[in-house]
Amino acid sequence: MALLEVKDLEVEFPLGRITLQAIRKVSFSLEKGERLGIVGESGAGKSVAAFSILNLLSRPGRISGGEILFEGDDISKFDDRQMRSIRGNRISMIFQDPMMTLNPVLTVATQMIECLKAHRKISKKEAWDISVSKLKEVMIPSPEERMESYPHELSGGMRQRVVIAMALLTDPEIIIADEPTTALDVTIQAEIMVLMLDLCKSNNVGLILITHDLAVVSQVTERIMVMYAGRVVEEGGTKEVITNPKHPYTRGLLKALPQENTAGSRLNQIRGTMPSLNALPKGCAFNPRCDFATKECHQVVPKLEGRDGHNTACIHLEKIPSFKSELGNQ
Amino acid sequence: MQATLVMFVISLIGFSIQDNLGDPLRELVGQSVSEKERDALRDRMGLNDPFLVQYGRFLSNAVQGDLGNSYFFKKPALEVIARKFPATLELVIGATFIIIFSSVPLGIYSAIKPNSWLTRFILGISIVGISVPVFLTAIFSIYIFSVELGWMPSFGRGETTAPFGWDSGFFNGDGLLHLILPSLSLASIMMPLFIRLIRSEMMEILQMDYIRFAWAKGLYPKRIWFLHAFKNTLLPVITVGGVQVGTMLAYTILTESVFQWPGMGFLFLEAVNRVDTPLIIAYIIVVGLIFVVTNTVVDLLYTWVNPTVKLVGQKS
Numbered sequence: 001m002a003l004l005e006v007k008d009l010e011v012e013f014p015l016g017r018i019t020l021q022a023i024r025k026v027s028f029s030l031e032k033g034e035r036l037g038i039v040g041e042s043g044a045g046k047s048v049a050a051f052s053i054l055n056l057l058s059r060p061g062r063i064s065g066g067e068i069l070f071e072g073d074d075i076s077k078f079d080d081r082q083m084r085s086i087r088g089n090r091i092s093m094i095f096q097d098p099m100m101t102l103n104p105v106l107t108v109a110t111q112m113i114e115c116l117k118a119h120r121k122i123s124k125k126e127a128w129d130i131s132v133s134k135l136k137e138v139m140i141p142s143p144e145e146r147m148e149s150y151p152h153e154l155s156g157g158m159r160q161r162v163v164i165a166m167a168l169l170t171d172p173e174i175i176i177a178d179e180p181t182t183a184l185d186v187t188i189q190a191e192i193m194v195l196m197l198d199l200c201k202s203n204n205v206g207l208i209l210i211t212h213d214l215a216v217v218s219q220v221t222e223r224i225m226v227m228y229a230g231r232v233v234e235e236g237g238t239k240e241v242i243t244n245p246k247h248p249y250t251r252g253l254l255k256a257l258p259q260e261n262t263a264g265s266r267l268n269q270i271r272g273t274m275p276s277l278n279a280l281p282k283g284c285a286f287n288p289r290c291d292f293a294t295k296e297c298h299q300v301v302p303k304l305e306g307r308d309g310h311n312t313a314c315i316h317l318e319k320i321p322s323f324k325s326e327l328g329n330q
Numbered sequence: 331m332q333a334t335l336v337m338f339v340i341s342l343i344g345f346s347i348q349d350n351l352g353d354p355l356r357e358l359v360g361q362s363v364s365e366k367e368r369d370a371l372r373d374r375m376g377l378n379d380p381f382l383v384q385y386g387r388f389l390s391n392a393v394q395g396d397l398g399n400s401y402f403f404k405k406p407a408l409e410v411i412a413r414k415f416p417a418t419l420e421l422v423i424g425a426t427f428i429i430i431f432s433s434v435p436l437g438i439y440s441a442i443k444p445n446s447w448l449t450r451f452i453l454g455i456s457i458v459g460i461s462v463p464v465f466l467t468a469i470f471s472i473y474i475f476s477v478e479l480g481w482m483p484s485f486g487r488g489e490t491t492a493p494f495g496w497d498s499g500f501f502n503g504d505g506l507l508h509l510i511l512p513s514l515s516l517a518s519i520m521m522p523l524f525i526r527l528i529r530s531e532m533m534e535i536l537q538m539d540y541i542r543f544a545w546a547k548g549l550y551p552k553r554i555w556f557l558h559a560f561k562n563t564l565l566p567v568i569t570v571g572g573v574q575v576g577t578m579l580a581y582t583i584l585t586e587s588v589f590q591w592p593g594m595g596f597l598f599l600e601a602v603n604r605v606d607t608p609l610i611i612a613y614i615i616v617v618g619l620i621f622v623v624t625n626t627v628v629d630l631l632y633t634w635v636n637p638t639v640k641l642v643g644q645k646s
């Protein structure tokens with residue numbers, strides 16, 4: 001049994017007369033200590049998928065179908081009290097912008113100690129000591145002093161280190177990180193990413209990493225899931241998917257990456273943009289942007305299928321040339 | 331520095347309106363005195379001097395704590411006001427307590443449960459509160475609680491004691507009982523504003539990422555609402571609160587006159603009726619001073635709650 005197993009998850013946003021289906025039949029799982037990357041363009045539903053795990057959807061979002069099994073229990077059916085024992089205790093989150101995630105009027109110490117006290121019977125002194133040791137783990141210099149700081153007194157990178165330390169406080173099984181480095185200075189992004197990777201490995205913590213950045217995913221995660229318009233279009237071992245992508249969308253994302261050998265030439269962006277959820281095309285949602293689209297693509301929603309854990313949702317897999325030969329043709 | 335400037339402007343305004351208030355001599359000496367004698371008297375009082383000379387004299391006296399003698403009481407205006415000051419202060423304190431202890435819980439509740447029937451009720455009542463003028467509220471509450479039910483006294487301060495050297499109604503039952511209706515009426519003007527302000531600010535804060543993060547940390551809901559969200563909500567509320575002190579002082583005049591409350595506001599109305607110019611000016615200046623002092627306190631409070639601002643000169 002996987003540690004976390006999401007089955008046929010459906011999330012909707014009822015907005016008055018229309019209801020947006022933000023997540024459609026999304027399934028994935030995570031083993032203990034495993035690292036999964038979720039990629040896709042803006043609006044693909046990555047954050048919604050992540051927040052629904054902890055039932056923290058912003059209003060008026062709600063889970064309308066499927067199961068979220070954590071150690072076999074369907075936590076999507078948990079009440080608030082049961083959910084509280086999971087949040088920040090067994091599963092932690094790291095948000096995008098550390099300036100926005102730390103409360104501006106409370107000290108680092110207050111915000112760390114409260115997290116421990118919410119989940120354990122523990123004295124303030126013990127909570128303080130654990131907090132300091134976690135700050136050391138994320139390599140914050142003079143952690144005792146930093147405990148007394150307010151968020152605005154720390155740099156962006158320091159703040160995100162504090163957030164990471166908070167996520168690790170209760171020794172959770174899983175950390176969900178939603179674009180943890182996007183808001184940071186480019187120069188420290190890699191540093192923070194490496195730190196997270198090391199900490200996840202050394203603590204044997206599972207990681208769900210949401211990002212736009214395929215390069216980061218390939219360095220950090222073992223498996224990858226590509227989302228498009230609320231559905232999974234391709235999933236598999238990270239190395240396998242990156243070197244041998246099958247779905248035209250995944251290929252498009254990879255081709256858009258700046259390559260060393262094509263430095264200077266213009267980037268190959270996928271044409272068009274992701275359709276909005278209230279105007280999804282019929283059939284495969286990617287069809288208006290796809291070079292291989294046929295009439296059939298406008299009629300059926302492709303199933304996610306494949307071999308050896310590498311699954312793709314495309315009906316034209318046989319027709320599409322291998323990725324290497326396609327790259328060679330350019 | 332800024333405060334000094336504000337006080338200077340207030341004194342100038344206060345002083346310059348005296349010409350428009352009518353002739354103080356008419357009140358002072360009555361009809362029987364001849365025009366010539368009146369003019370001599372004006373000369374003696376300095377009322378015929380040029381404006382700037384009069385103002386300069388006024389200002390130099392003022393900084394020494396002398397705001398002139400009340401024409402009616404024949405005593406220093408400041409002393410007359412000082413004796414009425416505790417009554418008004420207690421009224422304002424009473425109203426402030428009522429405002430804080432009602433609008434904070436109601437505002438928080440209506441932000442947390444925006445769709446409950448109680449929230450609708452609170453908001454509905456507060457619309458009524460905004461649109462009913464204070465003297466109506468006051469008269470209505472007198473009618474119900476004093477006339478019909480006979481629970482409350484309808485006017486005056488009741489018994490006062492002076493354990494700290496000034497007359498206070500805080501330290502005996504009768505004084506406190508007299509305080510209830512006037513401070514409720516005074517509070518009723520401001521309460522709706524604060525309930526709505528706290529509610530809207532709190533609802534905005536509840537959407538912030540750090541609140542969602544607090545939920546993701548698995549904190550107790552109480553801690554998220556009352557510490558994480560409310561402490562941030564307080565910042566704009568404190569700012570508005572500082573400004574509203576002025577409004578509140580203005581409304582003490584109305585409340586005090588309806589309840590015959592022997593405070594500064596009541597005194598001020600009487601002074602206006604008697605064209606007791608020194609007293610009027612002294613009142614304006616004292617109120618200005620109160621305003622400046624409370625705003626300084628509010629600034630300090632703001633700095634204390636919000637760690638991201640530091641007062642000038644304080645090292646960060």
Ligand SMILES: Nc1ncnc2c1ncn2[C@@H]1O[C@H](COP(=O)(O)OP(=O)(O)OP(=O)(O)O)[C@@H](O)[C@H]1O
Nearest residue numbers: 013022041042043044045046047048049058059277
């Ligand atoms: N609060 C909300 N109200 C209505 N619709 C929402 C809300 N939050 C998300 N959605 C819908 O869900 C879709 C997916 O949003 P989501 O935030 O998961 O995208 P994402 O993949 O995380 O994108 P990004 O990379 O920009 O973070 C959005 O396109 C939007 O239509």
Ligand SMILES: [Mg+2]
Nearest residue numbers: 046047048178
């Ligand atoms: Mg997102």
